[in-house]
Amino acid sequence: MLERVNVPTQQREQLLNITAIVQDFVTSSGLRDGVVTLFVPHTTAAVTINENADPDVVHDILDKLQREFPRRDQYRHAEGNSDAHIKSSLTGPSLQIIVTEGRLVLGTWQGIYFCEFDGPRTRTLFIKTMAG
Amino acid sequence: MLERVNVPTQQREQLLNITAIVQDFVTSSGLRDGVVTLFVPHTTAAVTINENADPDVVHDILDKLQREFPRRDQYRHAEGNSDAHIKSSLTGPSLQIIVTEGRLVLGTWQGIYFCEFDGPRTRTLFIKTMAG
Amino acid sequence: MLERVNVPTQQREQLLNITAIVQDFVTSSGLRDGVVTLFVPHTTAAVTINENADPDVVHDILDKLQREFPRRDQYRHAEGNSDAHIKSSLTGPSLQIIVTEGRLVLGTWQGIYFCEFDGPRTRTLFIKTMAG
Numbered sequence: 001m002l003e004r005v006n007v008p009t010q011q012r013e014q015l016l017n018i019t020a021i022v023q024d025f026v027t028s029s030g031l032r033d034g035v036v037t038l039f040v041p042h043t044t045a046a047v048t049i050n051e052n053a054d055p056d057v058v059h060d061i062l063d064k065l066q067r068e069f070p071r072r073d074q075y076r077h078a079e080g081n082s083d084a085h086i087k088s089s090l091t092g093p094s095l096q097i098i099v100t101e102g103r104l105v106l107g108t109w110q111g112i113y114f115c116e117f118d119g120p121r122t123r124t125l126f127i128k129t130m131a132g
Numbered sequence: 133m134l135e136r137v138n139v140p141t142q143q144r145e146q147l148l149n150i151t152a153i154v155q156d157f158v159t160s161s162g163l164r165d166g167v168v169t170l171f172v173p174h175t176t177a178a179v180t181i182n183e184n185a186d187p188d189v190v191h192d193i194l195d196k197l198q199r200e201f202p203r204r205d206q207y208r209h210a211e212g213n214s215d216a217h218i219k220s221s222l223t224g225p226s227l228q229i230i231v232t233e234g235r236l237v238l239g240t241w242q243g244i245y246f247c248e249f250d251g252p253r254t255r256t257l258f259i260k261t262m263a264g
Numbered sequence: 265m266l267e268r269v270n271v272p273t274q275q276r277e278q279l280l281n282i283t284a285i286v287q288d289f290v291t292s293s294g295l296r297d298g299v300v301t302l303f304v305p306h307t308t309a310a311v312t313i314n315e316n317a318d319p320d321v322v323h324d325i326l327d328k329l330q331r332e333f334p335r336r337d338q339y340r341h342a343e344g345n346s347d348a349h350i351k352s353s354l355t356g357p358s359l360q361i362i363v364t365e366g367r368l369v370l371g372t373w374q375g376i377y378f379c380e381f382d383g384p385r386t387r388t389l390f391i392k393t394m395a396g
């Protein structure tokens with residue numbers, strides 16, 4: 001099963017916890033055992049997994065990436081968002097998570113995050129289940 | 133179905149748009165719905181997705197990675213390509229793309245790129261379809 | 265089939281070659297053709313593929329990441345391991361490898377590495393086979 005989800009973002013750079021959205025779709029799909037594929041159809045956004053407890057971790061990730069890949073640099077691309085394109089490729093547009101007995105196999109501290117690097121925008125996330 | 137494709141590269145660092153190669157294999161495989169896995173069997177190359185319109189984006193990605201991970205640095209590896217090994221792991225050797233009704237589910241501005249970080253060489257790309 | 269493997273690490277930052285562990289599980293699972301998904305259920309570890317021959321490559325990867333994303337920086341997260349969280353997201357928690365005729369499709373120089381960025385600890389790795 002394939003699902004298309006709208007993800008509205010509020011800031012230029014933001015990590016949104018989408019774990020519940022993914023688990024809810026897995027539950028409604030009826031998948032018991034398999035793999036779920038997340039895919040972000042944008043070139044200035046991405047998807048990752050990181051700590052779900054202390055919001056300072058998300059802050060530190062975005063802040064450090066901003067310092068390493070600043071918005072203003074020796075870029076040619078006229079739109080002024082080359083930093084977001086670079087962060088998109090380094091973080092990655094696709095992620096696979098194992099499902100067993102209907103549940104995402106995640107560690108205690110893991111949350112799934114939609115990565116906005118050039119918002120705010122209304123973004124799209126694709127979620128695909130594969131049984132096996 | 134599994135396909136092995138030759139990818140000749142022309143420069144030391146280069147992003148080659150392979151979207152048509154991947155779509156053509158999906159079409160010829162007859163896959164209607166599922167996931168396609170791309171895999172690069174090299175340690176100084178990778179695969180990513182980024183903007184297919186303005187070539188300045190690809191330029192900026194390669195240029196910024198070169199400035200952050202320069203060819204000459206405090207490296208031990210005698211072959212002189214540690215920068216390429218690092219960029220390979222940060223970008224990643226594997227990518228999954230969803231297929232629906234025989235088409236890759238990609239955003240309007242997304243292209244699939246083979247990433248050469250230590251060319252020119254004749255490289256290999258594996259493409260695997262999984263129905264589901 | 266799903267396997268949970270314990271991975272004990274010995275240092276704060278370390279790349280452990282787990283290729284044999286993954287191939288052994290694929291062999292014991294009886295999978296002939298498909299995809300194997302690796303998943304790391306931690307937020308300060310990851311999984312990657314890189315050179316299996318010269319250990320200087322692994323050294324250079326860890327050393328350069330340490331210089332770019334040092335342990336001490338302008339971080340808020342009080343645990344003092346924000347560098348490890350950042351490296352985890354940049355390297356990635358999930359990886360797919362194609363299997364054909366019961367063998368992982370890897371290049372000659374490729375090894376699969378568990379990435380420890382905040383050890384030593386006893387870590388977990390999930391391995392999932394999907395036929396197709």
